[in-house]
Amino acid sequence: MGSLKKNGGAILSRIATNDHHGENSEYFDGWKSYDKDPFHHSRNPCGIIQMGLAENQLCLELIEGWIKDNPKASICTPEGVGQFGDIAIFQDYHGLKEFRQAIAHFMGKARGGRVTFDPERIVMSGGATGANETIMFCLADPGDVFLVPSPYYAAFDRDLRWRTGVEIIPVHCYSSNSFKLTVEAVEWAYKKAQESNKKVKGLILTNPSNPLGTMLDKDTLKNLVRFVTRKNIHLVVDEIYAGTVFAGENFVSVAEVVNNVDSYEVNVDLIHIVYSLSKDMGLPGFRVGIIYSYNDLVVSCARKMSSFGLVSSQTQLMLASMLSDDRFVEIFLTENSRRLKIRHEDYTSGLKKAGITCLTSNAGLFVWMDLRHLLRDRNSFESEIELWHIIIDKVKLNVSPGSSFHCTEPGWFRACFANMDDDTLHAALRRIQAFVSKNHKIVENSSDSDQIVQSNNVKKQKWKQSNLRLSFRRLYEDGLSSPGIMSPRSPLLRT
Amino acid sequence: MELLSRKATCNSHGQDSSYFLGWEEYEKNPYDVIKNPHGIIQMGLAENQLCFDLLESWLAQNPDAACFKRDGQSIFRELALFQDYHGLSSFKNALSDFMSENRGYRVSFDSNNLVLTAGATSANETLMFCLADPGDAFLLPTPYYPGFDRDLKWRTGVEIVPIHCSSTNGFRITKLALEEAHAQAKKLNLNVKGVLITNPSNPLGTTTTQTELDILLEFISTNKNMHLVSDEIYSGTAFSSSEFISVMEVLKNNQLEDTDVFNRVHIVYSLSKDLGLPGFRVGAVYSNDKDVVSAATKMSSFGLVSSQTQYLLSSLLSDKKFTKKYLRENQKRLKNRQRKLVSGLEAMGIGSLKSNAGLFCWVDMRHLLSSKTFEAEMDLWKKIVYEVKLNISPGSSCHCEEPGWFRVCFANMSEETLKLALKRLKKFVDDGNSVKSCQITESQKLKSSRKKTMTTVSNWVFRLSFQDREAEER
Numbered sequence: 001m002g003s004l005k006k007n008g009g010a011i012l013s014r015i016a017t018n019d020h021h022g023e024n025s026e027y028f029d030g031w032k033s034y035d036k037d038p039f040h041h042s043r044n045p046c047g048i049i050q051m052g053l054a055e056n057q058l059c060l061e062l063i064e065g066w067i068k069d070n071p072k073a074s075i076c077t078p079e080g081v082g083q084f085g086d087i088a089i090f091q092d093y094h095g096l097k098e099f100r101q102a103i104a105h106f107m108g109k110a111r112g113g114r115v116t117f118d119p120e121r122i123v124m125s126g127g128a129t130g131a132n133e134t135i136m137f138c139l140a141d142p143g144d145v146f147l148v149p150s151p152y153y154a155a156f157d158r159d160l161r162w163r164t165g166v167e168i169i170p171v172h173c174y175s176s177n178s179f180k181l182t183v184e185a186v187e188w189a190y191k192k193a194q195e196s197n198k199k200v201k202g203l204i205l206t207n208p209s210n211p212l213g214t215m216l217d218k219d220t221l222k223n224l225v226r227f228v229t230r231k232n233i234h235l236v237v238d239e240i241y242a243g244t245v246f247a248g249e250n251f252v253s254v255a256e257v258v259n260n261v262d263s264y265e266v267n268v269d270l271i272h273i274v275y276s277l278s279k280d281m282g283l284p285g286f287r288v289g290i291i292y293s294y295n296d297l298v299v300s301c302a303r304k305m306s307s308f309g310l311v312s313s314q315t316q317l318m319l320a321s322m323l324s325d326d327r328f329v330e331i332f333l334t335e336n337s338r339r340l341k342i343r344h345e346d347y348t349s350g351l352k353k354a355g356i357t358c359l360t361s362n363a364g365l366f367v368w369m370d371l372r373h374l375l376r377d378r379n380s381f382e383s384e385i386e387l388w389h390i391i392i393d394k395v396k397l398n399v400s401p402g403s404s405f406h407c408t409e410p411g412w413f414r415a416c417f418a419n420m421d422d423d424t425l426h427a428a429l430r431r432i433q434a435f436v437s438k439n440h441k442i443v444e445n446s447s448d449s450d451q452i453v454q455s456n457n458v459k460k461q462k463w464k465q466s467n468l469r470l471s472f473r474r475l476y477e478d479g480l481s482s483p484g485i486m487s488p489r490s491p492l493l494r495t
Numbered sequence: 496m497e498l499l500s501r502k503a504t505c506n507s508h509g510q511d512s513s514y515f516l517g518w519e520e521y522e523k524n525p526y527d528v529i530k531n532p533h534g535i536i537q538m539g540l541a542e543n544q545l546c547f548d549l550l551e552s553w554l555a556q557n558p559d560a561a562c563f564k565r566d567g568q569s570i571f572r573e574l575a576l577f578q579d580y581h582g583l584s585s586f587k588n589a590l591s592d593f594m595s596e597n598r599g600y601r602v603s604f605d606s607n608n609l610v611l612t613a614g615a616t617s618a619n620e621t622l623m624f625c626l627a628d629p630g631d632a633f634l635l636p637t638p639y640y641p642g643f644d645r646d647l648k649w650r651t652g653v654e655i656v657p658i659h660c661s662s663t664n665g666f667r668i669t670k671l672a673l674e675e676a677h678a679q680a681k682k683l684n685l686n687v688k689g690v691l692i693t694n695p696s697n698p699l700g701t702t703t704t705q706t707e708l709d710i711l712l713e714f715i716s717t718n719k720n721m722h723l724v725s726d727e728i729y730s731g732t733a734f735s736s737s738e739f740i741s742v743m744e745v746l747k748n749n750q751l752e753d754t755d756v757f758n759r760v761h762i763v764y765s766l767s768k769d770l771g772l773p774g775f776r777v778g779a780v781y782s783n784d785k786d787v788v789s790a791a792t793k794m795s796s797f798g799l800v801s802s803q804t805q806y807l808l809s810s811l812l813s814d815k816k817f818t819k820k821y822l823r824e825n826q827k828r829l830k831n832r833q834r835k836l837v838s839g840l841e842a843m844g845i846g847s848l849k850s851n852a853g854l855f856c857w858v859d860m861r862h863l864l865s866s867k868t869f870e871a872e873m874d875l876w877k878k879i880v881y882e883v884k885l886n887i888s889p890g891s892s893c894h895c896e897e898p899g900w901f902r903v904c905f906a907n908m909s910e911e912t913l914k915l916a917l918k919r920l921k922k923f924v925d926d927g928n929s930v931k932s933c934q935i936t937e938s939q940k941l942k943s944s945r946k947k948t949m950t951t952v953s954n955w956v957f958r959l960s961f962q963d964r965e966a967e968e969r
Contacts, residue, residue, distance in 0.1 A: 313774030
């Protein structure tokens with residue numbers, strides 16, 4: 001049966017007892033260390049600084065200000081309580097009409113007005129987490145395959161696979177061409193999957209990319225659309241970071257491409273977008289996920305499934321009002337980009353001083369740092385993990401190692417920069433600079449009870465912790481599923 | 496190759512039927528006291544609208560909760576960022592205490608064993624994912640909430656096998672019926688993972704008796720791999736707290752807390768019915784099994800409760816003066832309202848199952864059927880929708896095995912509307928129209944065999960009671 005007996009007789013499902021949620025990974029060491037010793041300016045200035053959490057904290061005060069100025073948008077204020085009854089009973093899975101309209105409108109604005117979205121195609125979900133799982137339930141059966149360009153968001157292993165039974169096959173991208181996704185790579189991965197008798201149902205990618213912070217160019221996106229149409233497979237684009245573009249070219253949404261290729265080249269029934277307000281607006285707590293599909297059947301099915309993760313009507317009402325306030329939205333989007341740009345420059349220039357370069361990026365809440373030169377062995381993931389432990393324990397930063405994103409080349413690390421204030425960022429940079437200047441000593445010499453034997457041919461390492469088995473499938477980032485993980489200044493942790 | 500998944504193209508969600516008169520008719524012609532006094536009155540919606548005034552006045556007196564403030568300090572930022580699937584401790588503590596209060600403090604709940612989910616819809620599905628593999632089965636007493644066909648089966652691949660309950664004993668679960676259901680599942684080669692009950696029952700409006708709970712616990716004691724899921728979403732609608740017996744209470748009273756049975760009993764809860772807040776999507780799974788709690792917690796990532804809602808409700812439910820007053824008043828108003836419906840029906844010769852909970856009555860209209868068939872039930876139902884202009888739920892939509900029973904909701908309207916509904920029904924009964932054959936031309940013939948009729952009818956009414964626009968009709 002596959003069910004496991006435990007606790008003297010209680011038998012649970014395979015899903016409940018397997019590891020596909022990914023949370024038993026050793027990559028949680030970073031989180032655990034942070035939890036035990038979280039940085040705080042005054043209370044714990046030597047604690048670990050959290051750089052593994054892709055949150056956007058830069059513009060929350062703008063949102064808070066709007067809420068204060070618009071008491072009618074709340075069902076709890078004297079001005080808004082008249083709506084309480086209607087909102088409290090509203091559980092229609094179509095969502096509040098004004099909410100759908102406001103979201104569609106906001107999505108268009110976040111894409112510079114270059115594309116418009118139909119409110120009738122907006123479907124709610126429990127965050128992008130819920131959206132990604134739901135879209136898999138709609139498009140694929142257990143055992144079917146989705147291709148995903150690597151490096152990719154670690155939680156896709158859970159969101160796309162765990163309860164759906166769908167399989168993920170990575171399409172590897174390489175530093176040699178700046179980790180750009182090519183259609184050739186997708187074609188090759190597709191072909192290999194076919195040859196192994198696997199049923200590929202589609203391609204899913206995050207654009208702008210997590211963890212890279214880069215965007216697909218228009219031509220590549222067009223060619224991907226043409227490719228999926230030729231092969232009659234789906235294309236799901238998770239555009240959760242669409243509003244975090246801060247420099248360079250405009251973001252090209254797949255929605256734009258759909259309007260800009262010849263109609264015979266695109267079968268719109270294959271094109272689906274996932275969106276959320278967790279990153280652009282920094283509101284992960286409100287659980288606003290969106291599925292937008294050009295396929296009527298998928299809209300219908302996803303809508304029925306949204307019963308399992310509707311957006312709280314209280315939240316819908318507030319956001320319907322906020323996101324239809326054009327003046328606010330324009331100010332917000334502009335300011336968001338501006339602050340992200342400054343923060344990004346601040347961080348990358350600080351890294352440069354330490355001789356650390358990052359992949360050139362112009363979106364996202366993080367950078368993809370190249371620490372290959374700091375590895376003991378540039379070809380070894382063990383070296384990457386060794387370096388990672390040193391960064392956590394000695395430099396006291398929690399960053400995310402590239403292997404947790406299924407990167408095929410050791411030495412890349414994702415560091416988040418938008419989940420802290422300026423002072424914390426500068427503190428992090430100082431630590432990095434100090435570490436780098438002493439770096440060769442730490443990496444080459446043994447520290448504490450580490451016994452490291454160096455040799456040209458054989459490298460043996462004994463670690464403080466016993467197991468450093470690499471699993472490339474497990475990691476959780478953000479606070480989504482790690483126990484009690486909060487950003488540094490969150491008194492709610494102690495509530 | 497199929498473009499979409501099997502789940503997307505099958506109709507296990509149960510909402511796809513070519514017939515959907517009642518809900519559509521209501522949507523086209525909804526009653527409004529001023530704007531549309533001859534419209535259809537909605538009595539198929541199990542909502543609790545009786546105590547909003549209490550909630551609104553609490554809000555007026557507690558502005559901090561409204562404005563993301565605690566002790567005068569803004570906590571907006573923390574709430575905006577809070578996505579920890581363990582949930583806000585203050586909310587879980589308040590909710591655990593509220594659940595205990597609902598049960599007269601006869602049992603206590605540990606907030607560490609509570610998992611927050613997006614409504615009971617999500618809680619039930621999550622439990623299935625945790626307890627059963629695709630192809631496994633759960634036994635459910637009939638009649639049951641139509642939404643279970645979606646919530647328990649659709650994406651999980653779990654099967655439902657009915658435990659047949661009949662009017663001869665007030666639709667109570669018997670040991671024999673339970674064993675027969677188990678045997679039937681075995682015949683169908685299904686691996687039974689447990690039993691799921693709703694207590695108090697939807698659609699019956701009755702609390703599960705001590706005897707029934709003993710039978711169920713004995714069943715899962717004997718079958719060591721089975722679970723008992725008790726959906727106690729209507730616990731706060733019992734007209735008196737002492738009449739509602741939670742399965743947790745029975746476990747405690749029978750000193751089963753240190754046995755393995757304790758770990759195989761799980762509760763589902765929600766604030767959609769007791770507090771009348773279905774829009775806020777607040778559900779919960781409660782389990783004494785740490786592994787279930789752990790797995791369910793991880794799964795809750797797919798449907799967390801909005802942090803602003805958690806915060807608001809943690810303030811509300813921590814106000815013990817308020818909760819005491821609310822629970823008492825809620826019970827009183829529901830009891831009064833139910834009595835009005837029951838006595839109104841009695842006055843026209845229509846009986847209902849004696850009920851002591853819920854937002855609805857299980858009404859006996861068997862004597863109004865032209866024949867003891869589901870066909871006749873459909874005929875009667877159509878008349879009630881089209882002619883009497885009331886949308887009520889036919890028993891077949893709840894998988895009832897006997898034609899002629901209807902679920903009629905009473906808490907989702909004003910007293911005047913209820914009076915009007917009774918007036919309309921009385922006129923219909925008095926005119927004796929119910930014994931004449933149906934005059935309405937149908938666009939589709941109903942199949943002749945009982946089984947097929949039941950399925951068609953179930954799909955149809957399911958569409959009706961669970962139509963596109965309504966996510967959570969219960």
